Amino acid sequence: MFAHMMDGFYAAFSMANLIALVFGSFVGIVVGILPGLGPMVGMVVLLPFSFSFAPDIALSLLLGVFCGGYFGGAIPAVLLRTPGVPSSIVTSFDGYPLTQKGEAQAGLSAALLGSFGGGIISVMILMFLAPVLAHVAASFGPPEYFTVALFGVVLVVMAFRSQLGRGIMLLGLGFWFSTVGIDGTTLSERFVFGTLVMQNGLDIVPICLGLFGIGQTLILVEQSIMKTDHIHLSRSTLDFSQLWAALKYWKTLIRSGVIGTFVGLLPGTGSILASFMAYDTAKRLSPEKERFGHGTPEGCIASEAGNNAVPAGAMIPLLTLGIPGDALSAVLLGVFTINGIYPGPLLLVKEPVLISTLYFSMLLINVAAFAMLMIWLRPFAMIVKVPGRLLAVVIMVISMVGIYAVNTRLFDAGVAIAMGVLGYILLRMGWPVVTLVMGVVLGEIMENRLRQTLSLGEGSFMILFQRPICLVLLALTLLTIAVPLIRDVQKKTAA
Amino acid sequence: MKNSSLNSRTHDLLGSVLGVSALVLLIFSPWLVDTTGPDPFYKGPLVFPLITLGLILAGSVPSLIRLARPGDALWYLDGQGKPFRAARVLGCLVLYLGGLVIFGLEISTLVFLAVALKLVGQDSRAKLILVPLLVTVILTVIFKYSLGIWFPEPLVMQIFME
Known part of the structure; x- marks a missing residue:
């Protein structure tokens, strides 16, 4: 155990891994700062490049973007009241009033300290909780895995229950995309429509890159350019004295990090809820609650610690059960599976060094992102001045060439364009695209588990009702569906 | 009249297109999926596609109903202009x-x-x-x-x- 930890420690500090995580964090901060892009676009654009690396380095690169994005999102939220990532909107509640009072440094110091602290705390919890969950899940067979996956997708779909039909439709569509091509088990053709190119199936990469890389940038070309003339920072680096002053809110920092981690580990909840819950709790427990909303560093710390704890929180169900909680971790699951690594309880036993490397890399990513922003605060803040439309066009062309480069197939680039159109329409309409990505990524896994389960039960689903863990998970799934729907009906009746 | 995404015919049209496409694929799936292998149906390549297409169809039912009975719904995208x-x-x-x-x-x-x-x-x-x-x-x-x-x-x- 200790030897594996040490191996992971050394692997995390290897030059290649350090370069990957620092570069990933840099890209993450940039896309996080730019409103309209966000870490998802950064991750999917780097996805084709990541295939030429070893799995641990590819994961460090993409995790760098994932975590760096949340760091970067706080900058425009504090300086311009425009969140770089949606969850940073909560940071703007107190960050922007601080900027208006001429205390931008106090707001930024608190927000970045919150991001750093939240990230570190959540990785610590991940290191402790993942082995415990994996130990519990070690006795799982195909029926248990299937019901866990079912529970995970139901949680995500129910998180969008105001659009339940659309969520189910997109989940089904994602599952269907995963069935196109040659079936891995029976080598039968499925929905290839007599063509050769379809036999390879619809790859996860062009689908994700199309939906988010191209879809999101098509939206960006239509948005007006931000007015960013009024960015004024007193110094080009972070002010150490302000950082020291913000440390007096250490209790809020720890509490918010813990809240963010546990919200993050629930599929479908997302970083916005983590931010809001951490902020609300800090406000209720603070002796200075009247200052919340008018500019207090404590609010910035709570919100940022909450949302930056989400990536590590989301890694807990991903690593131990193979269930991604959101679109970003779904892409990470794609990276695992493309490299022939299947997350689940056995992953911690089979790949202990990789897991340890991942833990230390996540700690290092938080350090790297914090250090970069501390030193180059003003240059990073000035990134918001880069016209979004210019970036959108450049990202499109990088995405197209990148997607072609993965398999040197123009068909994949065509799929990415088609998915870009679908993504653009769905994003503009506000449909829950995350359920589509979940469907694509989990489709193959769920199908295999389902067929194994049915094989064990000789074609009958009754096997699910004969296993206690499955029964508990099915009951939880039913409750997840029934309780919110009953509450909604009760609210409507009361109104 | 409401100009909201929840009451928009554009959304219902997209949902209906997805639903009808799924229905067509569902009907033709026995011919679009090679089921000549020796595996029984529950182990075979057709079972999961049928479930997925069924999910799409089930999710599209509200859209299909609303599209047929529009009420006061409008053709509305998101209010951000034409693309x-x-x-x-x-x-x-x-x-x-x-x-x-x-x-x-x-x-x-x-x-x-x-x-x-x-x-x-x-x-x-x-x-x-x-x-x-x-x-x-x-x-x-x-x-x-x-x-x-x-x-x-x-x-x-x-x-x-x-």
Whole structure:
């Protein structure tokens, strides 16, 4: 155990891994700062490049973007009241009033300290909780895995229950995309429509890159350019004295990090809820609650610690059960599976060094992102001045060439364009695209588990009702569906 | 009348298109999936596609009903205007893909970036010349020379060679 930890420690500090995580964090901060892009676009654009690396380095690169994005999102939220990532909107509640009072440094110091602290705390919890969950899940067979996956997708779909039909439709569509091509088990053709190119199936990469890389940038070309003339920072680096002053809110920092981690580990909840819950709790427990909303560093710390704890929180169900909680971790699951690594309880036993490397890399990513922003605060803040439309066009062309480069197939680039159109329409309409990505990524896994389960039960689903863990998970799934729907009906009746 | 996404015929139309497509695929799936293997149905390649298409169809039922009985619903997207600029850039992107085959990576990238930047209003001389040049050089160096990715020989070059 200790030897594996040490191996992971050394692997995390290897030059290649350090370069990957620092570069990933840099890209993450940039896309996080730019409103309209966000870490998802950064991750999917780097996805084709990541295939030429070893799995641990590819994961460090993409995790760098994932975590760096949340760091970067706080900058425009504090300086311009425009969140770089949606969850940073909560940071703007107190960050922007601080900027208006001429205390931008106090707001930024608190927000970045919150991001750093939240990230570190959540990785610590991940290191402790993942082995415990994996130990519990070690006795799982195909029926248990299937019901866990079912529970995970139901949680995500129910998180969008105001659009339940659309969520189910997109989940089904994602599952269907995963069935196109040659079936891995029976080598039968499925929905290839007599063509050769379809036999390879619809790859996860062009689908994700199309939906988010191209879809999101098509939206960006239509948005007006931000007015960013009024960015004024007193110094080009972070002010150490302000950082020291913000440390007096250490209790809020720890509490918010813990809240963010546990919200993050629930599929479908997302970083916005983590931010809001951490902020609300800090406000209720603070002796200075009247200052919340008018500019207090404590609010910035709570919100940022909450949302930056989400990536590590989301890694807990991903690593131990193979269930991604959101679109970003779904892409990470794609990276695992493309490299022939299947997350689940056995992953911690089979790949202990990789897991340890991942833990230390996540700690290092938080350090790297914090250090970069501390030193180059003003240059990073000035990134918001880069016209979004210019970036959108450049990202499109990088995405197209990148997607072609993965398999040197123009068909994949065509799929990415088609998915870009679908993504653009769905994003503009506000449909829950995350359920589509979940469907694509989990489709193959769920199908295999389902067929194994049915094989064990000789074609009958009754096997699910004969296993206690499955029964508990099915009951939880039913409750997840029934309780919110009953509450909604009760609210409507009361109104 | 409500102008909200929850009460929009555009959303219902998209949902219905997905639902009807799923129904068509569901009907024809026994012919679109090769089921000649020895496996019983529950182990075979058809069971999961049937479930997925069933899910799409089930999810589309509310949209189909609302589309048939529109009530006071309007044709409404999101209130952010018509997507003309995005459509033009998308058109360029499709042409870019064809351009990769006909003219090769360098020329297509250069032309696509210049035209697309002009279309999105980033049309200062410096941006129109510098950005396409810089991006083309970076992409060529990274993909062609560093990663050694093979790109199809431009058709134009083949014509000249002949």
